Amino acid sequence: MNIAELKILKGPNYWSVSKHKLVQMLIDLEAHKTTLTTDIPGFFDRLKRLMPTLYNHSCVAGEPGGIFKMVQEGTSLAHLVEHIAIELQELAGLCTRFGRTRSAGKEGLYHVVFSYCEEDEAVYTANAAVKVTEALVNGVDISLKEDIEEIKRLYHRYKLGPTTQSIVDEAVKRDIPFIRLNYSSYVQLGYGARQKRVEAALTNDTGYTAVETAGDKDLTKKVLKEAYVPVPSGVIINRVDQLKEAIKEVGFPLVVKPLDGNQGKGATININSWPDVTTAFLRAQEYSNHVIVERYISGHDFRVLVVDYKFVAAALRTPAAVTGNGRDSIGELIAMVNRDPRRGMGHEKVLTAIQVDDVTREILAKKNYTLDTVLPKDHVLYLKTTANLSTGGTATDVTDNVHPENIKLFERIARIIGLDICGIDIIAWDLASPIKKTGGAVIEVNAAPGLRMHLQPSFGQPRNVSKSIVDMLFPEGNGRIPITAITGTNGKTTTTRLLARMVQDAGYTTGYTTTDGIYIDGTLINEGDSSGPHSARLLLKDTSVEFAVLECARGGLLRAGLAFDKCDCAIVTNVAADHLGMGGIDTVEQLAKVKSVVPQTVMENGYAILNADDDLVYAMKDELQCKIALFSLYPESARIEQHCEQGGLAAFIEDGYVMLRRERNLIPVEELNNIPITFGGIAQFNSYNVLAATLAAYTNRIPLSAIAQTLRSFTASSETTPGRMNLFRFEHFTVLSDYAHNPHALRALGQAVQALPATVRTGVIAGVGDRRDEDIMEFAGEAARIFDRIIIRQDKDLRGRSVDELNRLLLQGIHAINPDIAVSFIPDETEAVDHAIHHAIDGSLIVLLTDKVAEVSHLLEYYLKVDKEKALA
Numbered sequence: 123m124n125i126a127e128l129k130i131l132k133g134p135n136y137w138s139v140s141k142h143k144l145v146q147m148l149i150d151l152e153a154h155k156t157t158l159t160t161d162i163p164g165f166f167d168r169l170k171r172l173m174p175t176l177y178n179h180s181c182v183a184g185e186p187g188g189i190f191k192m193v194q195e196g197t198s199l200a201h202l203v204e205h206i207a208i209e210l211q212e213l214a215g216l217c218t219r220f221g222r223t224r225s226a227g228k229e230g231l232y233h234v235v236f237s238y239c240e241e242d243e244a245v246y247t248a249n250a251a252v253k254v255t256e257a258l259v260n261g262v263d264i265s266l267k268e269d270i271e272e273i274k275r276l277y278h279r280y281k282l283g284p285t286t287q288s289i290v291d292e293a294v295k296r297d298i299p300f301i302r303l304n305y306s307s308y309v310q311l312g313y314g315a316r317q318k319r320v321e322a323a324l325t326n327d328t329g330y331t332a333v334e335t336a337g338d339k340d341l342t343k344k345v346l347k348e349a350y351v352p353v354p355s356g357v358i359i360n361r362v363d364q365l366k367e368a369i370k371e372v373g374f375p376l377v378v379k380p381l382d383g384n385q386g387k388g389a390t391i392n393i394n395s396w397p398d399v400t401t402a403f404l405r406a407q408e409y410s411n412h413v414i415v416e417r418y419i420s421g422h423d424f425r426v427l428v429v430d431y432k433f434v435a436a437a438l439r440t441p442a443a444v445t446g447n448g449r450d451s452i453g454e455l456i457a458m459v460n461r462d463p464r465r466g467m468g469h470e471k472v473l474t475a476i477q478v479d480d481v482t483r484e485i486l487a488k489k490n491y492t493l494d495t496v497l498p499k500d501h502v503l504y505l506k507t508t509a510n511l512s513t514g515g516t517a518t519d520v521t522d523n524v525h526p527e528n529i530k531l532f533e534r535i536a537r538i539i540g541l542d543i544c545g546i547d548i549i550a551w552d553l554a555s556p557i558k559k560t561g562g563a564v565i566e567v568n569a570a571p572g573l574r575m576h577l578q579p580s581f582g583q584p585r586n587v588s589k590s591i592v593d594m595l596f597p598e599g600n601g602r603i604p605i606t607a608i609t610g611t612n613g614k615t616t617t618t619r620l621l622a623r624m625v626q627d628a629g630y631t632t633g634y635t636t637t638d639g640i641y642i643d644g645t646l647i648n649e650g651d652s653s654g655p656h657s658a659r660l661l662l663k664d665t666s667v668e669f670a671v672l673e674c675a676r677g678g679l680l681r682a683g684l685a686f687d688k689c690d691c692a693i694v695t696n697v698a699a700d701h702l703g704m705g706g707i708d709t710v711e712q713l714a715k716v717k718s719v720v721p722q723t724v725m726e727n728g729y730a731i732l733n734a735d736d737d738l739v740y741a742m743k744d745e746l747q748c749k750i751a752l753f754s755l756y757p758e759s760a761r762i763e764q765h766c767e768q769g770g771l772a773a774f775i776e777d778g779y780v781m782l783r784r785e786r787n788l789i790p791v792e793e794l795n796n797i798p799i800t801f802g803g804i805a806q807f808n809s810y811n812v813l814a815a816t817l818a819a820y821t822n823r824i825p826l827s828a829i830a831q832t833l834r835s836f837t838a839s840s841e842t843t844p845g846r847m848n849l850f851r852f853e854h855f856t857v858l859s860d861y862a863h864n865p866h867a868l869r870a871l872g873q874a875v876q877a878l879p880a881t882v883r884t885g886v887i888a889g890v891g892d893r894r895d896e897d898i899m900e901f902a903g904e905a906a907r908i909f910d911r912i913i914i915r916q917d918k919d920l921r922g923r924s925v926d927e928l929n930r931l932l933l934q935g936i937h938a939i940n941p942d943i944a945v946s947f948i949p950d951e952t953e954a955v956d957h958a959i960h961h962a963i964d965g966s967l968i969v970l971l972t973d974k975v976a977e978v979s980h981l982l983e984y985y986l987k988v989d990k991e992k993a994l995a
Contacts, residue, residue: 123149123150123151123152123154123199123200123203123252123255123256124149124150124152125147125148125149125150125248125249125252126148126149126150126231127146127147127148128145128146128147128148128245128248129145129146129147129680129681129682130145130238130241130244130245130682131143131144131145131146131682131683132655132682132683133655133682133683133684133685133686133687134683134684134686134687134719134722134723135679135680135682135683135684135719136679136680136715136716136719137222137235138220139719139722139723141220141237142683142687143237143238143239143244144220144235144236144237144238144683145207145235145236145237145238145244145245145247145248146233146234146235147203147233147234147235147248148226148231148232148233148234148706149200149203149231149232149233149234149252150230150231151198151199151200151230151231151232152230154199154230154259155229155230155231156229156230157198157199157259158196158197158198159192159193159194159196159197159198159199159202160193160194160195160196161196162259164261165193165258165259166190166193166194168258168261169190169193169202169258170190172254172258172264172266173206173209173266175209175212175213176189176190176205176206176209177189177190179205179208179209181205189205198223198232199255199259200223200232200234201223201232201234202255202258203223203234203251203252203255204221204222204223204234204235204236204251205221206251206254206255207221207234207236207247207248207250207251208220208221208236208237210247210250210251210254210266210269210270210273211238211239211243211247211273213266213270214243214270214271214273214274214277215274215277216238216239216243216273216274216277217239218236218237218238218239219237220235220236220237221234221235221236221237222234222235222236223235226706227706227708233706236248239277239281240276240277240279240280240281241280242276242279242280243273243276243277243280246269246272246273246276247273250269250272250273253269254266254269278467278468280305282302282307282309283307283322284572284573284574284577285307285322285323285570285572285573285574286307286309286320286321286322288573288577288587288588289309289311289320289323289573289588289591289592290309290311291588292586292588292589292591292592293311293592293596293601296592296596296600297600297602297688298311298312298592298596298600298601298602299311299312299313299600299601299602299686299687299688300312301659301662301663303319303663306321307321307322308320308321309321310663311592311595311596311601312596312600312601312602312603313601313602313603313605313662313667313670313686314603314633314661314662314663314664314665314666314667314668314669314670315603315631315665315666315667315668316599316601316602316603317601317663317665318595318596318601320591320595321570322570322572323543323545323569323570323571323572323573323591324543324569324570325542325543325591325594325595327542327595328541328542328543328569329540329541329542331540332539332540332541332542332569333541333569333570335539335540335567336539336541336544336566336567336568336569337382337569338381338382339379339381339382339383339414339566340356340358340381340414342539342566342567343356343416345538345539346535346538346564346567349534349538351531351534351535351538351564352557352558352562352563352564353563353564353565354377354416354417354418354419354549354563354565355371355372355416355417356372356377356414356415356416356417357371357372357414357415357416358381358412358413358414358415359403359412359413359415360407360411360412360413362400362403362404365399365400365403365415368415369396369399369415372415372416372417373417374393374394374395374418375392375393375394375417375418376392376393376394376399376402376415376416376417376418377389377390377391377392377393377414377415377416377417377418377565378390378393378399378402378403378405378406378413378414378415379406379413379414379416380406380407380408380409380410380412380413380414381410381412381413381414382409382410382412383406383409383410384568386506386508386509386510386512386513387409388405388406388407388408388409388410389406389507389508390402390405390406390481390507391418391507391508392418392507393418399415401484403415405480405481419549419550419561419562419563419565420549420551420561421549421550421551421561421562422438422439422440422549422550422551422552423438423439423440423441423508423509423547423548423549424436424437424438424439424520424547424548424549424550424553425437425439425517425545425546425547425548425571425575426524426532426545426546426547426548426553427543427544427545427546427571427573427576427587428532428533428535428536428541428543428544428545428546429542429543429544429587429590429591429594430542430590430593430594431533431536431537431542432533432590433524433529433532433533434521434576434585434587434590435519435521435576435585435587436519436520436521436523436524436553437517437518437519437520437521437575437576437579437582438517438518438519438520439509439510439511439515439516439517439575440509440515440516440517440518441504441505441506441507441508441509441513441514441515442476442504442505442506442513442514442515442516443502443503443504443505444456444458444459444476444497444502444503444505445497445500445501445502445503446496446497446498446499446500446501446502446503447497447499448496448497448498448499449496450496451493451494451495451496452486452491452492452493452494452495452496452497452503453478453493453494455497456476456478456493456505459476460475460476464580465514468512472574472578472580473511473514473516473580474511474512474513474514475514476505476513476514477513477514478493478505481505481506481507481513482505482506485503485504485505485506485507489503491503511572511574511575512572516580516581517574517575517576517579517580517581518579518580518581518582519576519579519581519582519583519584519585520552520553520582521576521583521585522583523552523553523554524553524554525553525554525555525556527556527558528553528556528557531556531557531558532546535564535567539567541567541569542594543569543570543571543591543594544567544568544569544571545567545568545569545570545571545572546564546566546567546568547564547565547566547567547568548562548563548564548565549562549563549565550562550563573587573588602688602690603662603667603668603669603670604630604668604669604670604690604691604822605662605669605670605671605672605686605688605689605690605691606621606670606671606672606689606690606691606692606693606818606822607672607674607684607686607689607691607692607693607720607723608621608671608672608673608674608692608693608695608720608814608818609673609674609675609676609679609692609693609694609695609717609720610693610694610695610696610697610717610733610739611695611696611697611698611699611700611713611717611864611866611867612695612696612698612700612807612862612864612866612867612870613695613696613807613808613810613811613814614636614637614653614673614674614675614695615636615637615638615653615673615843615846615861616799616808616811616838616843616846617693617695617811617814617815618634618635618636618671618672618673619634619636619836619842619843620799620811620812620815620832620833620836621634621671621693621814621815621818621819622634622641622671623644623832623836623842624815624819624824624828624829624832625669625671625819625822625824626643626644627828627831627832628819628824628825628828630668630669631643631666631667631668631669632667632668632669632670632671633661633664633666633667633669633670633671634661634670634671634672634673635652635653635657635658635661635671635672635673636652636653636673637651637652637653637673637675638650638651638652638844638845638975639652640652640657640660640661642661642664642666642667647660648660651675652673653673653674653675653677653678654675654677654678654679654681654682655678655679655681655682655683655684655685656678656682656685657685658670658672658674658684658685658686659685662685662686669822672685672686672689674720676705676707676713676716676717677705679716679719679720680705680706680707680716681705684719684720684723686723687723688723688724688725688728689720689723689724689725689728690724690725690728690729690822691724691728691729691730691731691818691821691822692720692721692723692724692728692729692730692731693731693814693815693817693818694717694718694720694721694730694731694732694733694736694739694742695733695739695810695811695814696733696736696739696810696866697710697713697714697717697736697738697739698710698864698865698866698867699713699864699865699866699897699900700713700864700866700893700897702893702894702897710738711738714738714739714741714742717739717742718742718745721742721746721748722745722746724746724748725748726747726748727748727749728748728749728821729748729749729750729751729771729817729818729821730742730743730746730748730749730750730751731751731752731753731814731817731818731821732750732751732752732753733752733753733754733810733814734752734753734754734759734761734762734765734772735754735755735756735759735810740752740761749771749821750765750770750771751770751771751772751773751817751821752765752770752771752772752773753772753773753774753810753813753814753817754772754773754774754813755774755775755806755809755810755813756774756775757774757775757776757781759774762774762783766783766784766785766786767785769784769785770784770785771783771784771817771820771821772784772817773791773813773814773816773817773820774813775794775803775809775813776788778793778794778795778803779791779792779793779794780792780793780794780797780812780813780816780833782816782817782820789826791816791826791829791830791833792829792830792833792834794809796833796834797812797833797834797836798834798836798837798838799811799812799836799837799838799843799847800812801838801847801874801878804873804874804877804878805838805847805873805874806870806873806874807867807870807871807873807874808838808847812833816829816833819832840859840975840979840982840983844975844976844979845859845860845861845972845975845979846860846861847860847871847874848860848979850982850983850985850986852959852962852985852986852989853989853990853992853993854962854964854965855962855963855964855965855966855967855968856878856880856966856967856968857958857959857967857968857969857970857982858875858878858967858968858969858970859970859972859975859978859979859982860969860970860971860972861971861972861975862971863890863901863971863973864890864893864897864901865897865900865901865903865904868901868904868905868908868971869904871908871969872904872907872908875908875909875967875969876908878967879965880965880966880967881963881964881965881966882910882911882963882965882966882967883908883909883910883911883966883967883969884909884910884911884912884913884958884962884966884967884968884969885905885908885909885911885912885913885969885971886912886913886915886951886954886955886958886968886969886970886971886972887901887902887905887912887913887914887915887932887971888914888915888916888917888928888932888951888971888973889901889902889914889916889923889928889929889931889932890917890921891917891919891920891921891922891923891928892921892922892923895931898928898931898932898935899931899932899934899935899938900935901932901935902931902932902933902934902935902936903935903936903938903939905935905936906935906936906937906938906939906940906943907939907940908969909943909969910943910944911943911944911945911946912936912943912944912945912946913945913946913947913948913954913957913958914929914932914933914945914946914947914948915948915949915950915951915953915954916928916949916950916951917951917973918951918973918974925949929947933945951972951973951974951977951978952974952977952978952981955970955978955981955982958970959985970982
């Protein structure tokens with residue numbers, strides 16, 4: 123069997139609107155295309171031995187043992203791949219339970235879908251699941267251990283750290299969306315202009331100078347000392363020969379640590395001898411050239427967290443230690459402590475496993491211990507010189523025991539340094555008494571403090587400190603900007619551009635994506651097809667965008683899902699046969715299901731705006747939980763009448779006006795004759811676009827005056843709607859340029875073409891190579907109904923077809939409708955345009971169904987200029 127295609131979905135998608143992180147595999151079972159599990163001798167027994175925990179998969183049976191039952195009754199091997207992929211992740215400690223297996227429309231081809239946690243582990247899991255299934259089929263012995271360990275490794279390598287994850291989790295609770303910005307812990311919360319960014323406990327509001335000050339331990343100490351905050355005395359040195367003078371000035375006992383260290387790396391405390399201070403200095407210099415030598419303060423190690431200059435939590439930190447039992451060696455005691463399920467490597471769990479490093483060996487050597495030494499019963503041996511959780515230490519919550527005077531001091535320290543999220547390290551015997559009176563001191567101030575000790579202390583009350591951070595970042599609202607998503611077969615781009623102009627005219631900094639490019643306030647940011655999730659996500663990451671209008675094409679949705687989790691408004695223009703036979707979508711009903719993903723993401727109080735004249739679009743309303751608004755060309759539509767009678771909102775054309783209706787109340791918006799892109803109602807497809815955009819603007823609280831003004835000023839030109847009903851009026855003939863590339867679009871355009879006066883109608887058409895034969899022939903047939911003459915050209919990209927094959931199919935479709943029509947073949951598009959214009963008949967209409975929109979527009983502008991110069995000569 124073979125993975126023919128693998129996609130990583132990251133948003134609402136064809137398989138699930140709520141499960142955003144899915145792997146979609148296209149599996150070719152090859153020689154096993156008709157094989158069922160019951161056809162393979164011993165298959166079930168091998169599966170049960172290898173993965174007994176599969177019993178927990180209920181599958182369609184809805185109860186434990188469901189998948190085993192299906193295997194015994196006979197199911198496809200692709201179905202097994204799905205469940206093995208899920209279980210491999212479960213065995214690695216990942217919580218993933220969603221899966222689907224469906225035929226891809228051809229014998230032996232299946233879509234296998236399963237949920238994942240991190241992308242790299244997802245790809246590995248997909249391949250591992252196929253490998254395991256093949257081994258079971260072939261009766262080859264296989265161990266899962268290596269695969270499980272690799273999945274676990276990849277997951278922990280790329281997952282968010284505990285601090286960032288806790289902030290993201292708190293944000294998600296509040297319906298704040300997030301976008302991961304890199305493979306580390308840089309995360310965006312919210313969208314567009316309302317976003318905030320965090321990296322661990324640093325925010326985009328955290329001051330640079332505050333971080334720099336906190337990172338310079340000597341400067342921090344000076345600033346705090348000047349503010350009468352108790353700090354230990356000390357000096358900075360960078361050479362061994364400076365140690366004696368430093369000891370003379372500071373005096374034993376000492377702390378030696380790197381100037382710009384973190385997490386206790388390179389720090390040694392409670393030094394009382396010259397050999398030890400020399401060793402400590404060299405260790406510190408591994409992390410920083412400059413080293414702090416300061417007075418050791420007796421007491422316990424506390425970490426205090428201040429958020430938004432308010433005290434939030436405090437923890438007592440204890441170095442990694444073991445307690446003797448009179449039987450086991452120190453090495454065995456460490457192993458016993460590390461067996462605590464709360465301990466893991468790095469930050470993967472609540473506590474970090476204790477590692478025997480140089481610091482530990484020095485401690486043991488000083489006491490004449492080795493790892494084989496047996497400690498007396500109840501004897502506590504500290505294995506590290508610092509109390510950081512990252513070296514195996516523990517934390518005890520003491521938040522409720524902090525003296526009010528200390529709270530005021532800690533909040534003052536955060537303001538002095540200027541850190542919005544501030545970790546303060548204190549040495550004192552306790553925090554229940556003012557540290558100024560008990561000889562305590564502030565040792566360090568930390569930017570980006572770890573939250574793990576407060577969120578999940580080893581002992582005491584957990585503190586949801588992430589709540590305080592999210593409260594600070596989002597005192598009001600959820601960081602969302604208005605998003606309107608637009609999908610459908612035809613009309614998406616014009617509707618997107620029109621709505622974006624309405625929003626922009628209303629005063630919003632507007633970002634929008636189309637098949638032409640990415641725009642912010644009308645300025646082109648990137649040219650090219652931008653109707654997929656990557657382009658939409660780029661806009662949602664832009665801090666200037668206050669309102670997003672996003673064209674959502676089927677290709678991007680199938681390839682990666684949507685870029686957003688929810689939207690305020692969704693428009694479905696229509697659903698017609700296009701791109702069928704691609705991406706596993708073979709019927710127009712399946713295509714409608716793809717398009718329906720977009721309105722299903724609308725928030726409960728938002729609006730799905732649906733075409734009531736399109737049966738497949740109208741039927742989508744039954745799946746939705748949001749509000750519905752309908753549009754139709756026909757005021758007498760029974761669907762519109764029923765909807766409005768039930769209190770709904772609708773838009774339609776009546777007596778030459780664009781009208782809104784809620785219940786029985788009619789609101790005139792603008793006269794059709796004053797809306798240029800409708801050509802006085804001739805271009806019905808643009809009338810649909812006008813209705814959809816008007817409803818979207820109205821439901822987004824755009825003033826009616828702004829809507830009407832935009833409708834009056836928005837023209838179908840190569841600047842505003844390139845390649846969409848662009849008219850070029852020459853002295854003796856007219857050229858219409860349009861992007862229509864499927865039968866539905868050409869049929870709609872044909873209504874306008876037939877309504878425009880012309881002595882002769884000439885069409886310049888092309889076939890799209892990646893469409894089905896019947897689609898190409900149907901498109902050509904529509905052309906034969908509309909035009910008196912046809913020039914067949916070819917796109918630059920033939921998409922897998924030959925010129926002869928495309929010409930044959932087009933000619934066959936044309937002659938099936940009109941065998942007598944004049945047909946010419948000019949493959950190059952520019953040459954075809956030249957020929958049509960130079961052979962234009964007085965009063966004729968030339969319709970260019972263009973692929974090179976910008977190039978053809980520039981060429982027509984040139985010819986128009988020449989034509990006007992001739993007329994004036």
